[in-house]
Amino acid sequence: MHPVPIVYGMTIGEYGKMINGEKWLEKGIQCKLTVILCKNYIHADRQITLPIKPSPNLPNARSIYLYPSLCLFEGTKISLGRGTDYPFQLFGHPQLKAVDSFSFTPISKPGAKNPPLINELCYGAFLAKDASIFSSKESFNLKYIQYAYENISDTSDFFLSNGFFEKLSGTANLRKQIIEKKSIESIKLTWKKGLDAFRKVREKYLLYK
16 A cells, blocks of 8 residues: 555554655545654564454464564465464464474364364464564564475465465565575565665654654
């Protein structure tokens, strides 16, 4: 919808100011916008304990920190844990090579009445105990989807035919790079120009250190 990266590093107030200031609303219209600043907040602050779930399938901070990376699986045939006790904290598929013999079976649960691959035994990776998620500077990590694509027995229908992966990633480039088995480092290099340009625009709208 907007020329921003998946992880854009702004509060919703800052993001609103950017949408308004850059005239990204339809026909370039601008709204009357007031942002009330939070006291004692800086961008480096991390929220680890959540008072409420922001979504039925985002039950804790770990799922939120993993969400930007695992959300890409919504555009593939891979399960990302809907219908388990650890949504957005694992991934797997019946055809996938397991990490440390991990397996799970999605079932109907509140918030996921008919999850992908329901009642099918899936093999994959369990990320819910990875403490490094909170300390890592990698807010968006390609290693999960790269592993899944390179360790599944049939890649012919890995990406859904409805084009949802392209909607999530913004263009068809990432899908093509994964299919071509490009290295993560080389893929990231193709983002540099766009990220540098975005940071210049973002700088005008940041309200916090």
